[in-house]
Amino acid sequence: MPGVINATNDFVVKFANVNGSGSASANQLFAKSILRMGIPIASRNIFPSNIQGLPTWFEVRVSGEGHLGRRGGVDLMVAMNPQTWDRDVAEIDAGGYLFYDSTRPLPRSRFREDINVIGVPLTEMCNAAYTDARQRQLFKNIMYVGALSALLQIDPGVVETLLSEAYKGKEKLAKSNRDAFHMGRDWALANLACPLGLRLERADKVGERIYVDGNSAAGLGAVYGGATVCAWYPITPSTSLAEGFEKYCRRFRTEPDTGKKRYAIVQAEDELASIGIVIGAAWNGARAFTATSGPGISLMQEFVGLSYFAEIPSVIFDVQRAGPSTGMPTRTQQSDVLAAAYASHGDTKHIVLFPEDPNECFQFGADAFDIADRFQQPVFVLLDLDIGMNDWLCEPFAWDDNRRMDRGKVMTAEELEAGKVFGRYLDADGDGIPYRTYPGTHPNKGAFFTRGTSRDRFAKYTEVGAAYVDNMQRLLQKFETAKGVVPHPILRRAAEPTRVGVIYYGSSSAAMQEALTALEAEGIQVDALRIRAFPFHRDVDAFIAEHDTVFVVEQNRDAQLRTLIMNECSIAPQQLIPVLHYDGTPITARFIRAAIGDKVLANKVLPFAGAAAE
Amino acid sequence: MSFLPKPKLHHPRLPVNALGFTRRDYEGAISTLCAGCGHDSISAAIIQACFELDIEPHRVAKMSGIGCSSKTPDYFLGASHGFNSVHGRMPSVLTGANLANRELLYLGVSGDGDSASIGFGQFAHSIRRGVNMTYIVENNGVYGLTKGQFSATSDKGSKAKKGAINTDEAIDLIGIALQLGATYVGRSFSGDKDQLVPLIKGAMRHDGPAFIDCISPCVAFNNHEGSTKSYDFVREHNEAMNHLDVIIGRNPITADYAPGEVRDVQQHDGSVLRLRKLHAEYDPTDRVGAMHHLHERKAAGEIVTGLLYIEPDPQDLHANLGTVARPLNRLGDAALVPGAAALEKLNASLR
Ligand SMILES: Cc1ncc(C[n+]2csc(CCOP(=O)(O)OP(=O)(O)O)c2C)c(N)n1
Ligand code: SF4
Ligand SMILES: [Mg+2]
Numbered sequence: 001m002p003g004v005i006n007a008t009n010d011f012v013v014k015f016a017n018v019n020g021s022g023s024a025s026a027n028q029l030f031a032k033s034i035l036r037m038g039i040p041i042a043s044r045n046i047f048p049s050n051i052q053g054l055p056t057w058f059e060v061r062v063s064g065e066g067h068l069g070r071r072g073g074v075d076l077m078v079a080m081n082p083q084t085w086d087r088d089v090a091e092i093d094a095g096g097y098l099f100y101d102s103t104r105p106l107p108r109s110r111f112r113e114d115i116n117v118i119g120v121p122l123t124e125m126c127n128a129a130y131t132d133a134r135q136r137q138l139f140k141n142i143m144y145v146g147a148l149s150a151l152l153q154i155d156p157g158v159v160e161t162l163l164s165e166a167y168k169g170k171e172k173l174a175k176s177n178r179d180a181f182h183m184g185r186d187w188a189l190a191n192l193a194c195p196l197g198l199r200l201e202r203a204d205k206v207g208e209r210i211y212v213d214g215n216s217a218a219g220l221g222a223v224y225g226g227a228t229v230c231a232w233y234p235i236t237p238s239t240s241l242a243e244g245f246e247k248y249c250r251r252f253r254t255e256p257d258t259g260k261k262r263y264a265i266v267q268a269e270d271e272l273a274s275i276g277i278v279i280g281a282a283w284n285g286a287r288a289f290t291a292t293s294g295p296g297i298s299l300m301q302e303f304v305g306l307s308y309f310a311e312i313p314s315v316i317f318d319v320q321r322a323g324p325s326t327g328m329p330t331r332t333q334q335s336d337v338l339a340a341a342y343a344s345h346g347d348t349k350h351i352v353l354f355p356e357d358p359n360e361c362f363q364f365g366a367d368a369f370d371i372a373d374r375f376q377q378p379v380f381v382l383l384d385l386d387i388g389m390n391d392w393l394c395e396p397f398a399w400d401d402n403r404r405m406d407r408g409k410v411m412t413a414e415e416l417e418a419g420k421v422f423g424r425y426l427d428a429d430g431d432g433i434p435y436r437t438y439p440g441t442h443p444n445k446g447a448f449f450t451r452g453t454s455r456d457r458f459a460k461y462t463e464v465g466a467a468y469v470d471n472m473q474r475l476l477q478k479f480e481t482a483k484g485v486v487p488h489p490i491l492r493r494a495a496e497p498t499r500v501g502v503i504y505y506g507s508s509s510a511a512m513q514e515a516l517t518a519l520e521a522e523g524i525q526v527d528a529l530r531i532r533a534f535p536f537h538r539d540v541d542a543f544i545a546e547h548d549t550v551f552v553v554e555q556n557r558d559a560q561l562r563t564l565i566m567n568e569c570s571i572a573p574q575q576l577i578p579v580l581h582y583d584g585t586p587i588t589a590r591f592i593r594a595a596i597g598d599k600v601l602a603n604k605v606l607p608f609a610g611a612a613a614e
Numbered sequence: 615m616s617f618l619p620k621p622k623l624h625h626p627r628l629p630v631n632a633l634g635f636t637r638r639d640y641e642g643a644i645s646t647l648c649a650g651c652g653h654d655s656i657s658a659a660i661i662q663a664c665f666e667l668d669i670e671p672h673r674v675a676k677m678s679g680i681g682c683s684s685k686t687p688d689y690f691l692g693a694s695h696g697f698n699s700v701h702g703r704m705p706s707v708l709t710g711a712n713l714a715n716r717e718l719l720y721l722g723v724s725g726d727g728d729s730a731s732i733g734f735g736q737f738a739h740s741i742r743r744g745v746n747m748t749y750i751v752e753n754n755g756v757y758g759l760t761k762g763q764f765s766a767t768s769d770k771g772s773k774a775k776k777g778a779i780n781t782d783e784a785i786d787l788i789g790i791a792l793q794l795g796a797t798y799v800g801r802s803f804s805g806d807k808d809q810l811v812p813l814i815k816g817a818m819r820h821d822g823p824a825f826i827d828c829i830s831p832c833v834a835f836n837n838h839e840g841s842t843k844s845y846d847f848v849r850e851h852n853e854a855m856n857h858l859d860v861i862i863g864r865n866p867i868t869a870d871y872a873p874g875e876v877r878d879v880q881q882h883d884g885s886v887l888r889l890r891k892l893h894a895e896y897d898p899t900d901r902v903g904a905m906h907h908l909h910e911r912k913a914a915g916e917i918v919t920g921l922l923y924i925e926p927d928p929q930d931l932h933a934n935l936g937t938v939a940r941p942l943n944r945l946g947d948a949a950l951v952p953g954a955a956a957l958e959k960l961n962a963s964l965r
Pocket of ligand 3: 681725726727752753754755756757758765
């Protein structure tokens with residue numbers, strides 16, 4: 001007899017599906033019904049870039065405690081893809097459960113002795129109930145949700161409500177889905193020992209939170225940020241960001257009377273053209289952005305430098321993936337940090353924002369345009385595949401109706417006419433930020449010729465070294481000003497005073513929160529600082545100075561943020577201990593806890609070379 | 615509040631246009647190019663065209679890539695915003711600028727290296743997207759700024775200054791522009807102002823992708839015996855298809871022609887392109903015919919010039935995208951930001 005995992009509101013269910021079989025909406029129904037019961041979940045799509053065989057997995061972590069990072073391990077496998085059967089069965093934790101379509105009998109050798117097997121003759125039931133091939137396929141998925149609802153104690157009322165919402169106005173469809181759901185549910189109630197050791201119990205832990213992916217959220221942020229021009233070239237995992245922008249634009253930016261669009265989206269011929277279009281549009285006074293991933297960032301390098309030197313606002317969403325182009329495009333990483341921060345040739349550095357979840361993707365997605373206009377330079381928003389392409393439970397989007405676009409220093413025709421001095425690269429206010437004019441502003445004042453450098457404060461051509469240095473110093477001054485304006489870091493203090501600190505950012509946040517809770521339970525006190533932007537706020541220097549040991553948690557091999565901190569804050573390497581996870585799967589709390597906990601407990605905190613956690 | 619252009623004070627006898635501007639109001643900084651460079655003549659033709667068209671200089675955005683040719687926007691229309699971008703990428707920057715404000719006139723200046731080599735893709739895609747612009751390639755068959763290497767428009771068999779013979783096939787940008795849907799296509803020669811000025815004028819009054827390939831000898835690196843882009847060679851082999859006059863409203867009609875000798879084409883904005891035919895069989899509204907003729911004459915060793923193709927009723931990128939009439943860069947918060955109530959509804963749909 002296998003052991004039995006018993007857990008309430010705290011387990012992992014993984015669905016192994018064939019892509020295009022209609023499983024996505026059934027899995028979504030499963031996930032949402034748990035949320036509607038007030039129980040937090042974290043869900044992730046896992047899909048290889050190899051299209052052949054089309055396997056996809058959907059993992060749902062149920063966490064009454066509200067942990068949103070990936071946990072690792074599988075308690076219940078819903079094995080719907082014969083092609084991946086062996087590896088799926090192998091992945092289940094001992095004492096866990098295997099749910100499968102038992103229509104065709106399988107030899108004992110295809111199972112494991114230490115797991116609990118639950119067979120439901122889904123195909124047989126479908127073939128009996130439906131004649132149409134497509135219906136058989138689609139309703140099989142809804143049927144397994146029905147069976148799972150009995151096994152895990154999902155409230156059927158919640159599922160029915162979700163189905164009515166999804167098929168509003170299409171009562172016939174809603175009814176056939178309901179019927180399929182109940183067919184599966186009734187069969188399980190009649191034929192299986194329900195519930196399993198894994199159970200759901202209504203809770204009140206979700207509150208007002210929403211369930212959405214980071215790419216849609218960032219696209220929506222760009223709509224709220226006033227972006228009107230988007231130029232992009234398709235690349236996983238960023239494609240759905242541009243598509244999200246388009247979807248929300250169609251809804252919110254179509255003129256009701258004419259059907260005309262208050263936006264322009266160009267699918268360009270490559271990433272060079274994408275960023276070129278962005279720069280041209282922004283030069284001409286529109287808010288513009290592109291969305292890409294690492295390989296696209298590589299192609300944009302020259303133009304990013306132009307945007308920096310010519311001081312033209314540009315917003316670049318980089319949804320990071322594991323490199324390189326022929327690498328693991330469907331796996332997550334935080335490995336473009338340095339490529340973004342120091343993009344291009346010559347002395348350049350750029351503003352980079354690190355959202356932790358879809359809520360911040362929305363917020364930073366809008367803020368990026370204010371920041372870019374204010375500082376007249378590129379702003380990178382670094383998402384990653386994990387935040388970008390997965391639905392996350394996060395705080396609802398919020399907007400202040402009194403907020404207005406901050407277009408930065410733009411000199412108007414009135415100001416020019418009144419005789420205000422205009423020097424395109426003149427630091428009139430002492431903050432390093434010059435004034436610009438939009439083309440066509442005034443008949444004979446305010447026009448200038450845009451080029452990278454080799455010009456003076458009034459944009460007149462010069463190759464004099466002193467003028468070059470003067471300009472470069474002003475750019476530094478501008479970067480200094482930005483430190484106080486970009487999203488500041490967020491500090492979480494341990495319960496007791498401690499000399500141990502940890503720095504983290506982006507999508508590592510969820511796993512980090514969970515790891516901190518676990519460490520605290522073990523009596524390990526760690527102060528934590530979440531960095532949200534580059535250039536680094538003074539609080540980062542202060543945090544490092546306050547602690548003897550500072551871990552830097554990242555999802556890349558080379559400790560890129562650590563390098564950036566060392567370089568920009570003049571920190572000695574031995575002060576920052578890297579904790580690195582970079583196999584392409586999202587970082588887990590177990591990993592962080594082990595890496596930090598073991599080192600602190602053993603009290604053998606090592607310098608960089610030997611310490612990288614594998 | 616609007617600001618009327620105020621012409622500078624000039625010599626009272628300088629001719630003025632309808633806006634009260636003299637030709638000098640369309641000039642820019644002093645050119646730093648070699649004396650005799652064809653590019654300077656093209657700048658002069660642009661100045662003349664804008665002057666004659668009564669264009670308000672500040673309503674033009676002049677964009678370029680990198681090269682001697684791409685430097686020239688600094689040397690004309692000093693009251694216009696200019697953008698010297700990166701090598702071969704003017705078309706994308708211009709496309710973005712055009713998307714932001716459809717009301718300005720966009721003038722893209724490029725070189726043969728800029729458009730036929732490093733920027734061949736951007737050239738092609740801006741044309742096929744239908745960006746409303748005047749795109750001029752100042753074609754000298756070499757890389758002037760990097761001192762005389764062959765460019766992708768150098769003819770096969772043509773000789774470099776130091777004697778090397780070009781073995782690569784030349785790209786004919788006119789042929790590509792025709793194939794990819796440019797709706798105004800012309801070729802001219804920097805040394806033929808009478809042909810070039812009206813060609814630029816027609817292009818600037820055209821509401822779609824207008825492309826001009828202007829052969830422009832490089833006196834420093836490609837004006838020698840054996841070059842096919844030298845002043846002498848082009849003068850000898852120039853075969854003009856037509857003579858163009860751009861007639862705008864009040865312009866007097868200057869000459870009488872025999873029937874069948876002239877053809878009027880009315881553009882979308884009301885301007886009339888009066889074409890005096892120099893080749894009776896040539897029809898500039900027939901795209902396929904134009905492509906065929908071009909190949910035929912090229913095989914005969916001629917450089918075909920003139921207005922080679924015109925689509926009088928073009929559709930541009932904005933029409934394709936369905937953007938609003940008001941320039942996107944003038945839309946404010948009310949037009950762009952959906953607000954808190956819409957967001958609340960959206961939140962509700964995500965629970
Ligand atoms: C990315 C890049 N590569 C190379 C160069 C060097 N470069 C400057 S101009 C030029 C060629 C320009 O040729 P063309 O466009 O024909 O202009 P011309 O000088 O002949 O008018 C080159 C290769 C550059 N500026 N940028
Ligand atoms: S090098 Fe050639 S193209 Fe450049 S300025 Fe001199 S003549 Fe003109
Ligand atoms: Mg050239």
